[in-house]
Amino acid sequence: MMTIHSVTLDDPDYPSLLINDHQAPAKLYYRGSLTALEGPRVAIIGTRRCTHYGRQVATQLGLELAEAGVAVVSGLALGIDGAAHTGALSVGGAPVIGVVGSGLDVVYPLRHRGLWHDVATQGLLVSEAPLGAAPEPWRFPARNRIIAALADAVVVVESHMAGGSNHTVAAAIDRSVPVLAVPGPITSSASAGSNRLLVEGCAPVTEVDDVLMAIGLEARGPRRRRDRRPPPGPAESAVLAAIGWSPSSLESISLRTGTPPAAVAVALTRLEADGWARAVDGWWERRAPPP
Amino acid sequence: MIATVPSATLLGVEGRPVDVEVHVGIGLPGFTIVGLPDAACRESRDRVRAAFLSSKLPWPNRKVTVNLAPSGVRKGGAGLDLAIAVGLLAATGELPDDSIQGHAFIGELGLDGSVRRVSGVVAVVDALDVATVVVPRECTAEAALVGRHDVHGVGSLRELYEVLVGFDVWPDVATTEVSPAPYDGPDLAEVRGQHVGRWALEVAAAGGHHLLLIGPPGSGKTMLAARLPGILPRLAPTQALETTRIHSAAGLAVDGLVARPPFRAPHHGASDVSLIGGGNAAMRPGEISMAHNGVLFMDEMGEFARHVLDGLRQPLEEGVVRVARAKATVVYPARFLLVGAMNPCPCGDAAGPGGCYCSPAERLRYARRISGPLLDRFDLRVLVSRPDVGDLLGGAPGESTAVVAERVAVCRQLAAARGAVLNAHLTGAQLDEFAPLTHAAERVLEHKLRTSALSARGLDRVRRVARTLADLDGAPPAVDEHHVCAALELRAALPRAEAVA
Incomplete structure (x- = not known):
């Protein structure tokens, strides 16, 4: 078992990304290394009830972002979150960052036990929940604000009209973090929320370059077409x-x-x-x- | 016994000399005025008589005939009262003949013998070709603006009589200049945010460039436009005279000299005659002439009738408007700064691109209200959006009118030093001389021309605006890349004919 560290707001090690946040967690528990926060970071979020399409896109985006040296931030939940981290971990390019709702010693969902461990070893796993805290439903919207605060951009891969992603999106907008959405079929309920975001003027993601450009990185371009x-x-x-x-x-x-x-x-x-x-x-x- | 006294009346924008001939002869006592007087003019009979009696001057109990020569031209107003009274005094021998030699008289009489002010004194005095002009005391300074005459102001008929017979001397001419009334209109500091709008306003004022503001309702287009006259320099004496004449001719209440640039904002229901000038009985200058040397603001430009708008094209180009009617052809000066304001589309499009709920056909119809040639005459076309919330609530106030006006004045002096009145009027040859382009600036324009984003005529307009921008930016001899870029950006906006993706 890896050691679990904690930092408080007045601690010099407290992540500078969060210190100026208006809803900064008073105390943060983490496993892994805080250096994972130093490079560019993109959050990939979405529904747990994802479609095959969503899972595929999330995995691919996670992989390609990691290749480009971008840390993928996600919530380790089932569905999109897990797929994104799985993709990111499949290449050794960049650290990954997991933000969870339960205490760091309470693995949830159990199915992601392996992922939980991998994230902690290859990157950073953080939570504001005290040790032993159960994954109560109210903790997840609170967790989502940390995801938004840690990311340079938030990509919504698939989300239902009323889903937890809305909390993250709202938190991102609140923090002027750009939000991007992956277009999905208009007949798909799993894409209703993300398509809605597009309708509302959110930037679409059709390839990883769209995300890279949104955070001011050079487009990966040459692989497919040269800009x-x-x-x-x-x-x-x-x-x-x-x-x-x-x-x-x-x-x-x-x-x-x-x-x-x-x-x-x-x-x-x-x-x-x-x-x-x-x-x-x-x-x-x-x-x-x-x- | 007959006396002739020179005077003048106002016809249109111009004063027309009138010789007032007074004949006092035998016959039943009576008083007749001939020579096409209008009602106010004919009533002068009663005013003159009452004024005589109040002033303790003898009223001749004889037949008095007053002829206003030339008899074929209509005379209006009460400005001939004083001339009639003086003529009567001379004809009855109360005044020595030589005392009124070379004098012209203008003024309305009150029943108590006082001399009252008349409108359009500037134009009237200008029409007189005599050495000395006597005007109502309040009009002295105004009449002196013409500068060719000895001007004397009098307060009453008795006072005038005493001077003319030699009992008294002319009262001191009030040499007080027409006091340069400080600008008391709305201040630019009240406009929150609107950085682009304010910038465009300053450029428009500095270079005399026509300005089109496009923005949703409530974005402050009118507020901006109303502050334009404040940052324009005061009118030069000749300009002030021109504008004053037009205003008095148009029947506006002219209260002294129009010293500041006028601001005219006709409603969009205006007819072409009201805007351009004309009418059948009395030719009257239109709004564009009343805005001469000032600002013509056309709010809701898309709502004006199209033929009314297109009537602006010739005056915009030539600075005058020729109104031809069966009876007469009149040329009115009309050099004005046109400021148009319109919504991007009929629904107002407050939400920005994508938020509009007009059909493409509706949008196109609206955009077409302003014809291409007219649109092209706007050197500056900018988007005005609703101000930022932060700016509205407690943002730092912007620069005040006085500060901007100072920069504008400097810029206008630079243009004047080049021999052009305004940068907007620079000719092609002058542009080559006074607004040479740096290499970088040339490249930008070349690219624009190559991609057909700019027409040949547009090129000259961009160069003029770029010259103004350079003048506002320390006046380097050559126009640089950033001036050209800014000039291009300042004429980019258009009413939205097609949807933006």
């Missing part, structure tokens, strides 16, 4: 990120980047010339790489 567009400079990247995934006006981009409109205009013109963004009637939107 021949010249990479945007730092100022342009910030503007590109500020455009987000919905059409934005000059005013809103300027507000989001905190840059005067004149400077934003220069960046936008460059982005447009290089094919990263385009303007329609004054509204700016990002462009997909040319096929």
Whole structure:
């Protein structure tokens, strides 16, 4: 059995990611190494009642993100959570981060006993629940906020209209963490929630590059198709990120980047010339790489 | 016994000289005014008589005939009262003939013998070709603006009489300048957020570029536009004269000289005649002429009738409007800064792209209300969105009108030093001379032209705006890349004809 550590808010080891969170856990229990939090992190979340499609996508995303050096954050639950971690653990590329609702000595769900152990050894397993705490239902929404707080972006793979993912999404939005969703069949109840997110303007994930770009990493590109567009400079990247995934006006981009409109205009013109963004009637939107 | 006194009345924007001939002869006592006087003019008979008696001047009990020459032109208003009274005094021998030599008189008489102000004094005085002009005391400063005459102000008929017969001297001409009334309109500091809108407003004012604001209802388009006159510089004396004349001709209450740029905001139900000028009986300047040297704000531009909007095209290009009617053709000055405001689509589209519930056909119809040629005349087209909540509640107030006005004034002086009135009026040749492009700026424009994102005419417009932006940015001799980029971005917005993905 591995040792279980704990840090409190006033501890110097307390993760800096959480310290400024407005709902930071007062005390955090963890197994593994806190260094897992240092690289880029993406949360992959979704329903326990997933479809084959969802499981496949979650596994693949987890794998490809890990290959790209991104730590996958998830809740170790059945379904999507587990699939994502399974995929991430299948390559030794990056640490994985598990955030659970029960005490760290109470393995839940039991079926994920092996995964539980693997996550703790290859990455980090955290919980705010005291040792011995049972997986009571109310602990999971609370757990979800930590997932959102730890992630650079949240990807919803599959979720039902009323599901636990909604808590994570709300917590992410609350923290200005970008939320992405994987489109699913409109006839599938398991995709109703994630499709709803897309309808509401959430950025879609059709491949891992979409996620990588959302957290400001270079798209993995070359494997399937090369993005021949010249990479945007730092100022342009910030503007590109500020455009987000919905059409934005000059005013809103300027507000989001905190840059005067004149400077934003220069960046936008460059982005447009290089094919990263385009303007329609004054509204700016990002462009997909040319096929 | 006959006396002729020069005076003038107002016709349209211009003053027309009128010679007031007074004949006092034998016959039944009576008083007749001929020469196409209107009602106010004809009633001057009673005012003059009462004023004489109140001023203890002798009233001739003889036949008095007043002719207003040229007799074929209609005369209006009460401004000839004073000239009639003086003519009468001269004709009855109360005044020596030489005392009124080279004098013209303008003013309305009160029954107590006081001399009251008349409107349109500037234009009226300007029409007079005499050495000395006597006007109501309140109008002295206004009349002096013309600058070609000796101007004397009088307060009453008795006072004037005493001076003319030599008992008294002319009262001191009130040399007080028309006091430069400080700007007291709405202040730009009240506009929260709206960084792009404020920026566009400043550029519009600095370079005289027409501005189209596109945004959902409640986003502050009107609020921004109403603050434009405040950041425009005060009118130069000649401009002020022009505008004052137009206002008095249009029957607006002209209260002294129009020293600040006028702000006209006609309702979107306006007819083409009310906007452009005309009418059948009396040719009257339209809203665009009343906005001469100022701002014409057209709120809800998409709701104006299309032929009304297209009537703006010629004046926008030429700075004057030629109104031709069967009876007369009149040229009204109409050089104004056009500010349009409209919603992106009929539903207002408060939710931003994707949130609109208009059908594509409805959107297209709305966008087409403003024809391409008119749209093209807007150098600046920007999106105005609802301000950020943080800005609304306790955000730091933006720059005040005074601060921005100062920068605008500097920029306008730069343009004037180049020999162009405003950057928006720079010709192609002047652009090459005064707004050369740096290599980087050239590349940006070249790319835009190659991808057909910019037309040849659009190119010149972008270069003019870029010049203004450069002027606001320390006035480097050459226009740089970021000026061009900003200029392009400031004319990007359009009403949404098609859905944004």
